[in-house]
Amino acid sequence: MAGNRLNRLENERRAIALTEAEMQARWLRAGLYREQQGDERLYRVQAADLALIELKRINGAGRTLGSGEPIAAATGGYPAEWPADPVLRRVIRRAIAGLYAAGMDAGEADVALGSDGRVSMRAARRRKIAPLQQQEAEAELQEAPLLIGADPEFVFIRPDGKVAPASRYLGGVGGAAGSDAMLIGRRLMYPVAELRPEPAADPAGLTANIRRLLLRAAGLVRDPSLRWAAGAMPVPGLALGGHIHLSGVRLTPRLLRLLDSYAAFPLALVEDPAGRGRRPRYGVLGDYRQQPHGGFEYRTLPSWLVSPAAAKAAFGLALLCAREADALHDIPALDERYVAAYYAGDRTELAGCLDGVAAAMAATASYAALAPYIEPLLDAARRGAAWDERADIRVKWRIPR
Helix, strand or coil, rough: HHHHHHHHHHHHHHHHHHHHHHHHHHHHHHHCCCCCCCCCCEEEEEEEEEEEEEEECCCCCCCCCCCCCCCCCCCCCCCCCCCHHHHHHHHHHHHHHHHHHHCCCCCEEEECCCCCCCCCEEEEEEEECCCCCCHHCCCCCCCHHCCCEEEEEEEEEEECCCEEHHHHCCCCCCCCCCEEEEEECCCCEHHHHHHHCCCCCHHHHHHHHHHHHHHHHHHHCCCCCCCCCEEECCCCCCCCEEEEECCCCCHHHHHHHHHHHHHHHHHHHCCCHHHHCCCCCCCCCCCEEECCCCEEEECCEEEEHHHHHHHHHHHHHHHHHHHHHCEEEECHCCHHHHHHHHHHHHHHHHHHHHHHHHHHHHCCCCHHHHHHHHHHHHHHHHCCCCCCCCHHHHHHCCCCC
């Protein structure tokens, strides 16, 4: 726990040192900022450790509008309830993401809402916020097993290179193997296939669950001309994700930065170079979503469904971060060099963090059990190898064609 406090102090020191222009550059790089519009509404959000403290509407001078009462506020030392309005929830998510990108675990953010519904960071300030009540949540987590789940995406590609809508074969949203909704222009379409396996306690178990779903999908998709593709962007303009779900562990900014450092960075070193086009609209560092089951979804990763080895490595890295959150003190995601290299797709610069990451993992108690899943990925990254998003994923998953 002392390490956590030291890391928080270091984060605060770095955040204080950032100029307004430097913060704006970070937000722009992560897709969190756009130029000021003439018809904006401004909101001020206070947040700490990814939790909402207060939300209020302000004017250009920073004064509260309306009755002066906040839209949402913490009570009794517990976080504020998020409003039901999806627009306000988007404002809150942007504020938390903006603070995270600026290296602040706690602070105050000003967010602009345009008439087109788009949100943008405008300012951020560090604020001392009293610790929130966590006892009940911590007690529940101590009793819950640590489980890992996922919802990886893939696509069906026709011989002419166009995407065959997954909904044609797997139906609409729903079920363990289905299609994911996407707004294309003004039409809601279902071009992407998505697997929703049962969670497991280890990488091998979750990988087996995924293969069972791929076999089930193969029984439904009878068109032999289709190529099944995964990765970051196997089709230009169509980004895929390999979201990982964790339950039985508390979500904190520190854990997110560990996932960025120990999962997102190594996977970025082996992804197809075309994957650079996925960022920053997708693949933003620290991207997460709380889940109704009490866990959370880490959304930064591309679709590691390219092979069982890539999948097991992603699961092993995520589990190591969750199990050893207090023991991993090397956090490259706090180093501007590596963050910039990640967004730029500069694999040479990003590879500079690999030895430190590998050494830090190897020193943990959990590494011996997870090393067989993780080390093949580290070896590939050291060799400069990359997965091929043109390949049919069924070959490596041993799925009959």
